[in-house]
Amino acid sequence: MRSIGQSVPRLEGHAKVTGSVEYIHHLRLPGMLYGKIHRSALAHARIVSIDASAALALDGVHAVITIQDVLSLVPNPYYGPAFHDQPILAHGKVRHVGEPVAVALAVDPHIAEQAADLIHVEYEPLDAVFDEIEAARPDAPIIHDVLKPAGMFTDLKHLGGRSGTNVALDARVRRGDIAKGFAEADRIFEHTFRTGKVIHATFEPMVSLAEKQGDGITIHTASQSPSFVRAEVSRLLGWAENRVRVRTAFLGGGFGAKLYIKLEALVAVCALLTGKPVRIGLSMDEQFYTITKHGATVRIKTGVTDDGRMIAREVETYWNGGAYADIGPRVTQKSGFTAAGPYDIEHVALDNYAVYTNHPPAGALRGFGISQLVWAYERQADIIAREMGIDPLAFRRKNVLREGRPHATGTVVTDMEIDAVLDLLEKRMDWRRPFDRGTGVIRRGRGLAIGLKACISPTTSVATVLLYGDGSCALHCGTVDMGQASDTAMAQIVSEVLGIQTQSIRVVRPDTDVTPYDMATLGSRSTFHMGNAVRAAAEDVLAQVFHIAATSLDTEVSSLECVDAEVVSSRGARMTLREIMLARFAMQAGTIVGTGSFAPHYKKPDPATGQSPDVTPFWMLGGAGAEIEVDTETGRIEVTKLVNVADVGRALNPASVDRQLTGAAIMQVGFTLFEEMVFSDGQVVNASLADYKIPGFLDVPRDISAGYVEVPHRNGPYGAKGVGETGVFSPSPAIANALYDALGVIVHDLPLTPERVLRAIRQAENRPLGDE
Amino acid sequence: MTDATRTIRFTLNGRAVTARIAVYETLVEVLQREFALLGARESCAQGLCGCCTVLVDGTAVSGCLYLAAFADGAELVTVEGLPKDGVLHPVQQAFVDKGAFQCGFCTPGMVLMTKELLEQHPHPTEDQIRHYLSGNLCRCASYPEIVQAVKLAADKVHI
């Protein structure tokens, strides 16, 4: 291996430390208008009237756009990746606080902001519902009159036209005979765990610009999914996809926030209606009203035999999807089917409900629903282990899902190194060493957890590798580099195949006019899917190069090899890539184009049982171990040690893998200890970084490290699997299990704020805190 | 908005400059519009994240809150002013060497804050680093690598 497995420095490192790297955030187009969104003040209401006269009277205001204007261009203005339920602007009613109702367009951002404030909307309030359990009840206020699944997913079609419910999707898995399993169990454990809503808070706030060009439109957007934006905007406008160009740049963070459509349809419509380029960029507080992670309620019931084997598990999960489905139904289904965890359990029943509420929409956030489930099953695992008198690690070893065994979906597990992950965790945590739990005010504890994800399927990636007349090389791929170092990893793959230095490979920014289709940069799928496509594209170039060289050198293709941008024959004859281009095109000219595409095999699960022989291209497995100190007088937890371990297949770039695991783990520490959106009547009362704290330098555990297990995956590029999310799976239950270890207290809800922890401590001591 | 504009003069990365500004404009807006300097950038817009850090007379300020009008007569340094003759400043080089960023949005602010830190504490302890930089946030959580980069820069700057 020449490039794979090396910690090659990032291609764009210089640009990032000098501040010159390109973000859409900075783009200004000549003559453009700035849009500012006027947002709903109510969680659920009918719109009686919109009065924009004061806004329009302001100097510099060009227009105020409402749904009436949108309808003149887009008769059916509803969009979304799973359901076509989200209007480009509020249509007749609003379903959450912060929903876009109108847009003020002005020549200057300050004027636009002032104008947006001057728009007056009269509402007739409707009953609202916020809790996912309440919203799923038959008598709850109904948020959408009819369910409108998107055509793209055939397995959601049957939901079309369903009315009188807030349950957008129910997805189930049935394996074995759950009643029999519980009947045979010696002990049954039943708990309910909850997680609140949190947000991505990407530092480059969401931003999109659009400009009409000829009979088409160009959308410049900080997006993780340019191909999807193109398809969806085309559909809305009734245009062919080739009239819509979507380009992006480096992203200042994504984490799932910048997926599917966010501002793109709105900005496109504004540009087409006004004939001018339009920019809409959100402020940090507006991001709190745009997309969140799902809050969830997980009821988990597990039957165990006296020797500590789990034989039956029933999990019922209610996902708080907010007012619009976004990708929630997919989270519900594709993560929901892993709710039994990485365990070999004979009888399983899983029910997942995607529920509409009057909160801002929930979508993908690093982990796609997995961490909510791991929180429940790994918290419960420690409770079971303690009640049965088994060491938590030994309990897991007794129950884990090993190679060749069927997962709850029926798919046989392969290429997942679960024992190696547990071994590494044991070693890094020094698990056999006696542990001092302390006796005074400060107590210590340690805990661990493991989590499983199935990479979502089926998805497609296509890539093109180009060799230019001078022998230099470019890669066209739609994977969006939002910080995960995908450009560098993809260039390493090209480098590996063609023997060209990674640093000299040009990775072209995703642009649907140029870069081929890619489903999206999400769910840790890029390394595996795009990595395979890039490898195939580079190999296509190599085959063409060898063919030319074999003719020129009068030798067999099989005798050739490509080293340091030169083709070398077994007899020692050499041709540089430039010479090969000269041989082919007779001058420094021409292009050799290699293409590659990848879509894994897949079998759709049976809708009644969730069973499928081939449900995922690869399993992701992550474990965490934590040591904490807890102050029994204040309830404050300090994580003193955090270890993250992942099965990565193979680390294409070890430094990047390390950063992904550790960065994800620190993000999850925030979600574990303090991050939580606080709502009052649907209003986010802490919608700013002043009141919604994210981890800073002082929140990073003193001793934090990542470790990984490398056993090449049979279908991964050079054996690699995705890793961007693995680090978020397990830290929350590992930390809470450490609290349980320290004091024996059980906390069911995240985050573990000092108040919540102190209440649990005092409850356990039978002297509960009052409500003041 | 009123057209209350005025002209300010200041030193920007070693060069004397003038700019016509509106009284309500922030440093970030003016640096971007008038000088195409994009390293100081707005994220939280509340003085909480440090993405917009600019050195004004040697002290780090939040360019998202700092009114451009106050820069009149001052000496400003942005991240773009750090490289000398095309060579990265040792702090920038240390960030590259340690891969101390992911998306890079916070990086210019982190680099400038580190420069200020090393001027005050040439050999900072880990605690000093964490506390000094604690006003700068990184959503990608590259914190461990940033601490390593600061240590590396401290070694390089002062040996």
Ligand code: FES
């Ligand atoms: S943008 Fe100025 S401190 Fe956050």
Ligand code: FES
């Ligand atoms: S590198 Fe992304 S915010 Fe710091």
